[in-house]
Amino acid sequence: MAKIKKVLVANRGEIAVRIIKALKELGITPVAVYSDADSEALHVLYADEIEYIGPPEPLKSYLNIEKIIDAAKKHGADAIHPGYGFLAENPEFAQAVIDAGLIFIGPKPETIRLLGNKVESRQKLVDAGVPLIPGMLATGLSMEEYKKEAEKIGYPVMIKAAAGGGGKGMRIVYSPDKLESAIQAAQREARSAFGDESVYIEKYIENPRHIEIQILGDKHGNYVHLFERECSIQRRHQKIIEETPSTALTMEKRLQMGETAIRVAKTVGYESAGTVEFLFDRYGNFYFLEVNTRIQVEHPITEMVTCRDLVKEQISIAEGNPISFKQEELRQHGHAIECRIYAEDPEKDFMPSPGKILYVKEPSGPGIRIDTGIYSGIEVPPYYDPILSKLIVWGRDREEARHRMIEALKNYVVLGIKTNIPYLIDILKHPEFIAGNTFTTFIPDHMKNWKLPDDIPSEIFMGVEAFNESTSPTPGVVGNGRLRRVQDPWLTVGGWRIIK
Amino acid sequence: MKESTYVSGKSEFKVIVDSDGDLKVVEVNGKRKKFHYRKIENNIFLLTFEDGKKYTVYVAKDKDRFYAWADGRGYILEEKGEEYSASGAVKKEEGVQYVTSPMPGKVVKVLVRPGDKVKEGQGLIIVESMKMENEFVADFDGIVKEVKASPGDQIDADVPLVVVESLSKDGES
Numbered sequence: 001m002a003k004i005k006k007v008l009v010a011n012r013g014e015i016a017v018r019i020i021k022a023l024k025e026l027g028i029t030p031v032a033v034y035s036d037a038d039s040e041a042l043h044v045l046y047a048d049e050i051e052y053i054g055p056p057e058p059l060k061s062y063l064n065i066e067k068i069i070d071a072a073k074k075h076g077a078d079a080i081h082p083g084y085g086f087l088a089e090n091p092e093f094a095q096a097v098i099d100a101g102l103i104f105i106g107p108k109p110e111t112i113r114l115l116g117n118k119v120e121s122r123q124k125l126v127d128a129g130v131p132l133i134p135g136m137l138a139t140g141l142s143m144e145e146y147k148k149e150a151e152k153i154g155y156p157v158m159i160k161a162a163a164g165g166g167g168k169g170m171r172i173v174y175s176p177d178k179l180e181s182a183i184q185a186a187q188r189e190a191r192s193a194f195g196d197e198s199v200y201i202e203k204y205i206e207n208p209r210h211i212e213i214q215i216l217g218d219k220h221g222n223y224v225h226l227f228e229r230e231c232s233i234q235r236r237h238q239k240i241i242e243e244t245p246s247t248a249l250t251m252e253k254r255l256q257m258g259e260t261a262i263r264v265a266k267t268v269g270y271e272s273a274g275t276v277e278f279l280f281d282r283y284g285n286f287y288f289l290e291v292n293t294r295i296q297v298e299h300p301i302t303e304m305v306t307c308r309d310l311v312k313e314q315i316s317i318a319e320g321n322p323i324s325f326k327q328e329e330l331r332q333h334g335h336a337i338e339c340r341i342y343a344e345d346p347e348k349d350f351m352p353s354p355g356k357i358l359y360v361k362e363p364s365g366p367g368i369r370i371d372t373g374i375y376s377g378i379e380v381p382p383y384y385d386p387i388l389s390k391l392i393v394w395g396r397d398r399e400e401a402r403h404r405m406i407e408a409l410k411n412y413v414v415l416g417i418k419t420n421i422p423y424l425i426d427i428l429k430h431p432e433f434i435a436g437n438t439f440t441t442f443i444p445d446h447m448k449n450w451k452l453p454d455d456i457p458s459e460i461f462m463g464v465e466a467f468n469e470s471t472s473p474t475p476g477v478v479g480n481g482r483l484r485r486v487q488d489p490w491l492t493v494g495g496w497r498i499i500k
Numbered sequence: 501m502k503e504s505t506y507v508s509g510k511s512e513f514k515v516i517v518d519s520d521g522d523l524k525v526v527e528v529n530g531k532r533k534k535f536h537y538r539k540i541e542n543n544i545f546l547l548t549f550e551d552g553k554k555y556t557v558y559v560a561k562d563k564d565r566f567y568a569w570a571d572g573r574g575y576i577l578e579e580k581g582e583e584y585s586a587s588g589a590v591k592k593e594e595g596v597q598y599v600t601s602p603m604p605g606k607v608v609k610v611l612v613r614p615g616d617k618v619k620e621g622q623g624l625i626i627v628e629s630m631k632m633e634n635e636f637v638a639d640f641d642g643i644v645k646e647v648k649a650s651p652g653d654q655i656d657a658d659v660p661l662v663v664v665e666s667l668s669k670d671g672e673s
Contacts, residue, residue: 168631185633188608193631236632343630352630354603358560358567359543382604386630410572415543415560418574425572452573454511458528459535459547460568460575461506461515463557465526466537466545467566 001320004028004079004103008051008072009043010093011083012062013373014389015295016043019081022311024048031075033068035061037381042373049075056383062086063195065093069100079103079318081311085385088294089116089164105318107217107272107293114268115291118162118200121268125288128267130260133279133287135202143180146201150179153203159183161190162198167237169193172204205287207439209280210234211246212292213261214302214310217270218317224327225258226302226310229275232438233427235350240420241427242298243337244305247398247436248280257286264291273299273314297340297390300369304336304394335401336394339409339424343386346423347451354382358416363408367394367401380417388419398436402428422452505580506566512580523550595666597639600658605629607653612662616644624662625649642666 006029009016020030020043032047037056044050051071054061061067063086072080080097082088088106091113097104106112115121119139126132135153139162150157150173159182161169169190171182183199191197214226230246231239249257261276268291275296277289299310308325316324344350360376372389374380380388391408395401409425427433432446439445502517516527523534538546540556547555558569566577608626612618618638625647626635646663649655 189633192628349634350632351634352603352632354630356562358562359558361544361558382629384630386632406572413558413569415558415567415569415574416562418576422573454509456508456511456513456528456575456577457570458526458531458533459555459557460570460577461513461528462524462526462533462535462537462547462555463545463559463568463570464506464566464577465515465517465524466539466547466557467543467559467561470539470545471542471561 002078002103004315004319006031006049006075006077007079007081007105007315008033008068008075008077009047009081009083010062010068010087011081011085012038012041012043012384013387014042014371015083015085015297015373017046017373018371019083019295019311020046022309022315023081026312026315028315031072031077033062033071035383037383040378042375042378051075056381058086058383059195062384065090065096068093069096069102072097072102073100077102079105079315081105081314082294084292084294084297089292091116103318105272105314107270107274111268111270112293115293116163118160118290121291122288124267125264128263130264130267130288131286133202133205133289135200139198139200143183146183147176147179149201150176153201156204156206157201158204159186159199159201161186161194161196162200163194163196164190167234169199170237205279205281207282207441208232209246209248209438210239210277210289210440211248211257211280211286212275212277212296213257214296214299215261215265215270215274215276216310216313216317216323217265217272217274218323219271219320220322222323223262223265223270224323224325224330225261226306226308226330227332228254228257229296229298229301230438231298232440233433233442234440235346235443239298240340240342241337241424242301243335243398243401244301245332245335246280247438253284253286260286260288264288272317273310297387298338300371300390300392301336301338304369304392305332305334306330307333334394334396335398336392337398337401337405337428338390338392339405339428340387340420341389341391341412341414341424342420343380343388343417344420345418346420350420352382352386353418354380354386355417356380357414359413360415361411361413363391363411365404365408367404368408369393374414388414402434423447423450426450506577507580508575508577513577595640595668596645597642597664597666598660599624599636599662599664600660601627601629601634601636601655603629603657605634605655607649607651607655607661608633609651610647610649610662611635612644612647614644614647617667618642618644618664624664627655627661636662638664640664640666640668 008031023030030047031049033053035056053067087093091109094104094109156174159171169186171186173182186199187197209232217223229244231242233241275292278286280286343353369392374388393404506513518525536548560567568575605627611623622638623635642664645665649661
């Protein structure tokens with residue numbers, strides 16, 4: 001067993017910060033890497049050691065395998081944690097890390113390769129009795145072949161990037177005449193997001209829920225699942241609100257899905273943390289979608305209800321330790337919800353809104369967790385995914401968690417750029433969300449053409465006036481004499497000490 | 501007494517600020533309200549009213565733009581001045597659409613050519629930013645006057661990429 005002492009975190013933003021914090025708690029030295037766009041990023045501020053890896057464009061920095069491995073060697077790191085996105089699910093990277101004599105904190109390269117190749121992995125899983133969505137498995141077809149496949153499966157069909165996830169390179173096509181342009185667009189997006197333009201087609205199941213199971217596997221053949229996360233609330237096929245437990249699952253169904261996820265893990269000999277994604281239809285059928293071979297963005301909600309730390313578990317497993325708990329020790333305790341805070345404009349089709357954050361105030365209180373990558377004064381660069389932070393709340397039940405989330409969002413102040421916070425609040429207040437009717441079509445069904453009211457309360461102008469007056473170099477009348485601060489005794493008391 | 505006009509999106513607000521003894525008075529579009537305020541921090545203001553109600557507003561300013569937040573909603577306001585136009589570089593002109601990206605990015609595809617007739621909502625240009633492809637569309641039926649960007653170009657925010665002139669600009673009543 002290898003005790004890890006220093007870890008390079010090959011990522012940026014909130015997930016890099018989250019991993020760095022876990023490393024520090026474990027007494028492991030974190031090394032951060034950064035591009036030109038991130039020299040003042042929060043993960044850089046938190047790390048113990050830092051290394052510059054190049055220009056802002058991901059291909060020249062965070063996706064540059066050679067530079068990252070050189071940085072790890074230069075700093076004498078024993079391991080690399082890839083976070084999510086970027087190189088996290090790139091088998092060449094995992095292999096290169098191992099070839100450099102370092103530990104890759106994640107699954108084996110061959111597992112990533114197999115599960116990244118949806119075609120090959122699906123066949124293996126079908127053989128193991130895992131239920132799959134009707135679809136085709138071939139990639140790299142000619143346009144004619146894609147058309148034939150789509151006809152065979154039946155419209156609507158979904159085009160997906162073979163190399164990726166996270167909604168990048170994904171398109172739904174309802175009719176044959178739209179297929180060609182959709183495939184081309186998906187290929188372009190896939191190439192720029194993953195460096196691989198392969199796409200494939202499968203049957204698009206309407207009105208499904210997205211329910212996934214968190215799994216862990218170790219080097220000793222132990223596997224556990226940590227129950228489900230429901231991630232049906234998605235915009236542009238990217239999750240924005242996740243919760244656990246799912247309102248759709250009975251205990252019987254939950255255990256059935258958990259067992260299926262473990263079967264998937266066993267079939268491929270999975271090591272580390274992973275997520276087995278399923279589509280869950282209105283009849284209670286579930287279909288295997290894919291395995292995300294990384295720590296997931298929404299992992300905190302699982303941590304909140306199971307009282308486990310998945311990142312620390314990943315590190316421990318990478319050191320060669322068995323999973324630190326048994327399946328029968330796990331229970332879901334209460335309810336957790338996560339909202340992803342994005343720099344984007346929900347009124348304009350979620351257009352990204354990078355720029356300078358003038359001011360941030362985070363909510364706090366019982367049951368509130370924030371995994372963040374921002375602070376007052378930071379410049380949000382336009383080169384990366386627009387996620388700023390994640391707000392996670394825990395409640396004794398779903399309603400308590402929901403109310404807590406709404407209040408926390410109201411007290412999450414981000415000035416200087418647009419965020420989706422007001423939009424998230426409206427989703428959480430929606431009767432269909434309250435009722436637990438959360439399908440992946442929730443946003444197009446219930447939030448289409450969402451707009452903030454044009455009206456502005458007069459209090460806003462009062463605040464602006466107060467701001468103007470208090471920042472103007474020659475202040476006029478200060479608002480109210482009675483409320484004016486009296487002399488501060490702590491400043492005027494002079495030299496003093498506490499004697500008891 | 502101070503009078504200003506604030507712009508937010510397409511709405512304009514006429515705001516008069518005054519004082520009444522030790523109270524401040526704000527009149528927005530003709531409605532008057534009295535208040536006290538207290539600065540809690542540089543960006544936090546506590547408003548109090550004579551009926552015992554209170555309101556907390558967060559405000560910051562960048563160049564000519566005010567950013568405010570209260571009760572789960574954000575507001576962006578600009579004070580209307582003579583010396584500059586709302587979105588920076590581009591002058592507003594009736595019946596002409598200057599297509600600009602609000603953020604820097606890379607041009608992925610140009611969907612029109614100069615002289616093309618376009619319909620309202622038709623895609624003009626695709627720009628990639630933050631790993632997302634954003635399609636910019638025509639605001640109205642018109643003719644493409646100019647295309648100033650090509651695929652692969654790195655572009656800055658607020659720089660015109662495509663210029664569309666409305667069909668109803670001249671001629672029609």
